Amino acid sequence: MEPLPAWAVPLSGGLIGCVIGYAARRGRLCVFGALEDAFLAANFRRLKVLALALGIAILITQTLIIQGALAPEAIRYLPTRLAFFSIALGGLMFGFGMALVGTCAFGSLVRLGGGDLRSFVTILVYATAALAALRGGLASLRLSYLESQNIALPGNIQADLAALVSWIANTDLRTAVTILCVALLAGWALSRRDIFDTPRLLFAGLVMGTAVAGAWLMTGVLVDDMSLIVEPEGLTFVAPIADALQGISMADHSLWNFGVCSVFGVISGAFLASKVHDEFRWEAYDDHREMKRHIAGGILMGLGGVLAGGCTIGQGLTAGSVLALSWFPAVCCMAIGARLGLYFLMSDIQLRDILPIVHR
Numbered sequence: 001m002e003p004l005p006a007w008a009v010p011l012s013g014g015l016i017g018c019v020i021g022y023a024a025r026r027g028r029l030c031v032f033g034a035l036e037d038a039f040l041a042a043n044f045r046r047l048k049v050l051a052l053a054l055g056i057a058i059l060i061t062q063t064l065i066i067q068g069a070l071a072p073e074a075i076r077y078l079p080t081r082l083a084f085f086s087i088a089l090g091g092l093m094f095g096f097g098m099a100l101v102g103t104c105a106f107g108s109l110v111r112l113g114g115g116d117l118r119s120f121v122t123i124l125v126y127a128t129a130a131l132a133a134l135r136g137g138l139a140s141l142r143l144s145y146l147e148s149q150n151i152a153l154p155g156n157i158q159a160d161l162a163a164l165v166s167w168i169a170n171t172d173l174r175t176a177v178t179i180l181c182v183a184l185l186a187g188w189a190l191s192r193r194d195i196f197d198t199p200r201l202l203f204a205g206l207v208m209g210t211a212v213a214g215a216w217l218m219t220g221v222l223v224d225d226m227s228l229i230v231e232p233e234g235l236t237f238v239a240p241i242a243d244a245l246q247g248i249s250m251a252d253h254s255l256w257n258f259g260v261c262s263v264f265g266v267i268s269g270a271f272l273a274s275k276v277h278d279e280f281r282w283e284a285y286d287d288h289r290e291m292k293r294h295i296a297g298g299i300l301m302g303l304g305g306v307l308a309g310g311c312t313i314g315q316g317l318t319a320g321s322v323l324a325l326s327w328f329p330a331v332c333c334m335a336i337g338a339r340l341g342l343y344f345l346m347s348d349i350q351l352r353d354i355l356p357i358v359h360r
């Protein structure tokens with residue numbers, strides 16, 4: 001198969017982003033929404049769809065690795081040392097920020113495509129905070145005091161569940177681990193037929209899982225060796241959103257890569273879905289309290305996403321597809337942070353109902 005020319009890689013990012021933006025908008029697929037449904041209504045339908053998406057992503061991605069098409073040593077989610085403290089702290093911050101905003105980074109892009117101007121402000125704040133933590137004034141603090149506290153993996157192996165199990169068993173068990181993970185995820189997702197009650201949501205999950213694996217295929221398998229891509233890029237919306245802000249403000253065309261194009265692709269896909277199905281509505285803040293909450297949430301998500309090594313898509317699906325050991329602490333801490341954020345919001349609402357004079 002002929003490798004993709006350099007220009008085709010960012011184009012594929014835009015196309016993949018457009019497809020998942022359209023599907024997520026139509027299917028109302030949102031990670032925070034799935035957690036909120038589970039925490040407040042014991043409704044696990046959207047979580048099951050995400051589990052199915054993860055299972056599909058794992059199956060396709062691990063097949064590429066087993067066949068030798070995708071090199072795990074080139075994937076940044078699989079280092080030989082893991083900064084668990086940074087990942088856990090970032091996950092808590094990101095999850096709490098999600099609750100304040102009402103969605104994650106990917107969901108903000110989807111909302112913006114539907115005309116939500118609140119998301120535009122959130123994305124700007126989120127991107128600025130992420131950029132400060134990645135390359136700005138907070139980068140040295142992150143590197144010196146948080147990510148420097150890391151743990152080396154035994155045998156100098158990569159932070160990959162299949163690699164760890166294989167090292168313990170002293171034989172290659174990647175295929176067995178892949179089958180087990182996919183079976184567990186698919187088994188739970190399909191344990192009840194309620195997942196089939198919302199075809200658009202189910203379709204969005206299938207598209208998302210395929211797109212996560214498709215990103216690895218485009219940037220790690222089909223890419224031309226002479227292109228400027230130095231490592232495979234998975235779908236994530238932390239660094240790419242920060243890169244998009246820097247690229248626009250500094251006119252740095254080198255930042256128009258797969259990730260940045262996927263960001264604008266998601267917005268375009270969501271816009272197309274909202275216009276085609278007559279759902280486009282301009283929306284703004286109801287009052288100053290809502291604006292303050294969104295700004296605070298954007299800051300927490302931007303900083304937390306960098307510390308955690310990814311957002312709910314980057315760590316939740318992309319890192320999960322390569323069986324990264326960072327997946328479990330990152331996702332668990334994001335869920336805990338979201339639950340704490342929901343508790344904070346509900347308590348604040350109750351306080352305002354009882355003592356409205358305090359908030360005047």
